[in-house]
């Protein structure tokens with residue numbers, strides 16, 4: 460089983476996690492810029508954070524044969540902090556970098572006017588830099604947050620197929636299914652989504668434009684829940700090709716729209732990548 | 743290494759016209775280098791060049807862009823390094839010996855050697871490291887041994903290695919042996935060569 464985790468905050472994880480992820484089949488990942496659990500007090504904190512997303516983390520991942528990419532943005536929570544907002548002026552420098560494959564995480568936290576402005580402005584940046592956008596949906600008042608997110612996306616110039624709406628669940632999936640946007644599901648040990656519930660959603664809505672991530676960060680989370688979801692899919696009767704589509708080809712297709720995914724080294728070093736699509740999922 | 747040799751090596755990249763245009767523009771409009779430098783890998787590729795050995799296409803293209811600047815090389819190298827991702831930083835380090843600068847960019851070597859990114863540590867020990875003070879250079883060589891960077895990347899190693907480096911390597915070897923571990927072959931060879939008693943003149 461080859462796995463591309465499309466949303467994981469490796470900055471908050473240990474090197475042992477990289478080792479376990481590689482052993483579980485994770486070969487590529489995207490680390491979205493988000494908040495750190497504690498408020499940043501200046502733009503310089505973002506500079507160091509972004510620099511690590513395009514420097515140190517890819518190196519750390521590379522030691523285990525994992526390709527690391529990043530998304531860069533001002534996150535919704537800190538969009539409300541006047542000390543952090545000037546980072547918007549710094550984003551263009553990072554949005555040009557090779558390892559940056561989307562603008563994100565953008566979206567809503569408490570649905571304030573400042574968040575409205577940051578979301579619309581950063582969707583425009585995604586268009587300007589020809590990048591897809593990763594949109595976080597709020598934990599509180601989620602359904603309203605998803606509706607408002609979709610309205611802002613529709614009013615912007617970004618094409619829906621270049622938008623990934625993340626952290627969806629049974630209640631919000633239907634709002635996004637027919638918009639043309641990609642659908643992200645974060646599999647968590649407690650909250651958000653579990654592997655068995657995810658399997659039910661895949662049965663009901665199919666595998667098209669569906670992405671599964673661990674969203675592992677500094678909270679209770681588990682970077683191996685992508686693998687657990689693939690195994691739950693197989694037990695429920697999904698084929699190896701279905702699993703490969705959800706855990707590999709869908710994220711490759713979504714982030715591939717950046718033109719900056721570089722998986723050539725992986726493909727060259729791993730003969731199982733060259734086989735036909737049925738064999739790809741098997742081990 | 744010379745800019746001409748890099749330019750010849752880059753004739754086969756996927757988009758040679760892009761590189762030619764970028765180099766012409768940078769020669770007359772130095773501030774244009776920032777955008778070209780960032781995008782060079784996407785235009786020129788990242789694979790190793792057949793010649794010169796040890797250079798990748800993106801490193802060579804970026805080094806050539808820096809070398810083509812009409813002036814202000816040290817300041818540009820500093821800015822591009824500070825703003826760069828790991829590959830851009832590495833390209834700046836590899837370009838330093840090609841630039842008409844003195845020791846102004848030694849702080850970049852210090853920065854690279856402080857990191858734990860072995861690609862940066864290795865790139866800092868090329869020919870430009872002749873400007874590095876001997877204590878910092880010895881520490882960097884020892885860091886290579888610690889982090890598994892082959893000593894072949896260290897420019898001028900046989901001539902520059904001295905008795906103090908031999909002492910540091912011997913102490914490290916003793917620590918390794920006490921822990922039941924061996925030294926990497928290249929470090930053991932170097933230590934052996936440094937500790938052969940030289941015949942009295």
Ligand SMILES: [Zn+2]
Nearest residue numbers: 491493564674
């Ligand atoms: Zn996240």
